[in-house]
Amino acid sequence: MDRSDTFDIEFTLNGEAVAATVPARRLLIHFLRDDLDLTGPKIGCDTGHCGACTVLYNGRTIKSCMMLAVQADGATIETVEALAADGEMTPVQQAFHEHHALQCGYCTSGMVMSATYLLEKNPSPSPEEIREGLRGNLCRCTGYVNIVEAVAAAAGKETSA
Amino acid sequence: MILAPVEYCRPDTVDEAVEALNSSPDARALAGGQSLINVLKMRAAAVDLLVDISRLEELKGIVRHDDGTLEIGAGVTYAELAESDLLGGDPRAIAEVAADTVDPQVRHRGTIGGNVCHADPINNFPPLMVALGATMHVVGPDGAARDIPAEEFFTGFFTTAVEDGELLKSITVPALADGTAVGYVDLEIGEAAARAVAVVRTEDDQIAEAKLVIGCLPVPTRRPEVEAALVGTAVTEAAVAEATAAAADGVEPLSDADATAEYRKAVIPVVAKRAVLAAAKGGHRG
Numbered sequence: 001m002d003r004s005d006t007f008d009i010e011f012t013l014n015g016e017a018v019a020a021t022v023p024a025r026r027l028l029i030h031f032l033r034d035d036l037d038l039t040g041p042k043i044g045c046d047t048g049h050c051g052a053c054t055v056l057y058n059g060r061t062i063k064s065c066m067m068l069a070v071q072a073d074g075a076t077i078e079t080v081e082a083l084a085a086d087g088e089m090t091p092v093q094q095a096f097h098e099h100h101a102l103q104c105g106y107c108t109s110g111m112v113m114s115a116t117y118l119l120e121k122n123p124s125p126s127p128e129e130i131r132e133g134l135r136g137n138l139c140r141c142t143g144y145v146n147i148v149e150a151v152a153a154a155a156g157k158e159t160s161a
Numbered sequence: 162m163i164l165a166p167v168e169y170c171r172p173d174t175v176d177e178a179v180e181a182l183n184s185s186p187d188a189r190a191l192a193g194g195q196s197l198i199n200v201l202k203m204r205a206a207a208v209d210l211l212v213d214i215s216r217l218e219e220l221k222g223i224v225r226h227d228d229g230t231l232e233i234g235a236g237v238t239y240a241e242l243a244e245s246d247l248l249g250g251d252p253r254a255i256a257e258v259a260a261d262t263v264d265p266q267v268r269h270r271g272t273i274g275g276n277v278c279h280a281d282p283i284n285n286f287p288p289l290m291v292a293l294g295a296t297m298h299v300v301g302p303d304g305a306a307r308d309i310p311a312e313e314f315f316t317g318f319f320t321t322a323v324e325d326g327e328l329l330k331s332i333t334v335p336a337l338a339d340g341t342a343v344g345y346v347d348l349e350i351g352e353a354a355a356r357a358v359a360v361v362r363t364e365d366d367q368i369a370e371a372k373l374v375i376g377c378l379p380v381p382t383r384r385p386e387v388e389a390a391l392v393g394t395a396v397t398e399a400a401v402a403e404a405t406a407a408a409a410d411g412v413e414p415l416s417d418a419d420a421t422a423e424y425r426k427a428v429i430p431v432v433a434k435r436a437v438l439a440a441a442k443g444g445h446r447g
Binding site for chain 1 (some may be wrong): 167169191194213266
């Protein structure tokens with residue numbers, strides 16, 4: 001069992017194999033943003049509350065400010081950059097665009113990741129289920145109504161929430 | 162925030178993890194990290210070695226034994242608890258509390274073992290484990306193993322009976338007796354202002370047996386006098402309110418950003434009453 005302050009890691013990032021050397025203390029969010037130039041995930045609160053840094057880790061949403069980069073070793077990570085990879089917006093992204101579900105936009109990549117994950121698990125959520133699914137993502141512009149409408153629209157449902 | 166320099170290792174077995182935890186007095190087990198990473202960011206603890214136990218299969222099991230006892234690995238996440246078929250029945254409070262823990266991202270990483278070992282007064286599992294009469298199974302160096310009743314596990318503010326160099330391996334929860342249900346009520350102001358868990362057995366619309374644990378205190382606290390007063394009480398709001406009126410007597414809540422101690426003392430009887438009523442009416446949230 002190796003014990004070290006630096007590790008060589010290999011993982012799959014947005015469909016591609018990545019190998020890197022990371023200090024043990026490096027947070028996943030810093031690794032993604034500063035080392036790999038993936039600036040879609042944001043640092044909002046840096047305390048695990050706001051969800052702006054949300055990415056998929058082995059298919060499940062996690063907050064990348066609450067994990068070490070070395071823990072990505074062997075995992076599959078997807079960031080918001082994995083969506084619209086071919087230039088075509090996903091239904092969730094399109095719905096955010098059409099429903100004006102962003103104001104300053106800082107929370108948007110995290111919101112889109114959580115919404116995408118939610119719809120994968122539950123293709124036709126109620127407004128309450130959408131709100132529960134987005135509970136880990138804060139919008140400080142407080143534009144939640146349009147966000148919930150966008151997610152409902154992406155699910156093929158309109159709502160007056 | 163950038164963490165202080167630290168070493169890391171990822172053992173393949175619980176034995177290796179215990180060995181690593183004993184290699185330095187400042188080694189800490191890293192499970193889901195949903196509390197510990199923030200502790201490290203604030204540099205609130207001196208840690209020189211992180212022992213990553215988040216992938217240990219030995220800590221991942223949920224097993225229902227023949228006598229109905231449930232055994233939960235310390236590394237089981239809230240999401241895994243919430244989704245487990247084995248928790249669909251009795252005591253379903255565990256799955257429901259897990260499903261309501263913080264948010265989806267935290268539930269995907271955070272573990273029941275981390276929740277109870279971090280022992281933050283506002284954590285949701287400590288009072289539930291005490292109320293359900295759970296037993297904590299702790300392993301140490303050279304194959305040492307200790308079973309600690311939940312009631313003796315929480316020893317103070319952010320402190321448990323787990324000693325340096327030990328690791329919580331699993332938690333067993335006994336099956337509830339027939340006619341028994343769990344009530345779990347919290348007052349969500351900020352993280353949580355007050356919380357009560359009741360385990361109540363009813364007979365002919367009367368409370369035959371009751372256990373009441375108050376949370377959001379430095380340690381989850383049983384209220385034996387209130388439990389005694391509840392026996393023989395009719396399952397009505399007035400009767401239960403009278404029996405639980407003393408639920409905050411003698412307890413010393415904390416004042417923090419969410420609520421003052423005075424406010425907490427005032428609302429403890431309210432959540433206690435609601436938890437008992439919810440349990441007496443078949444559980445679990447009121």
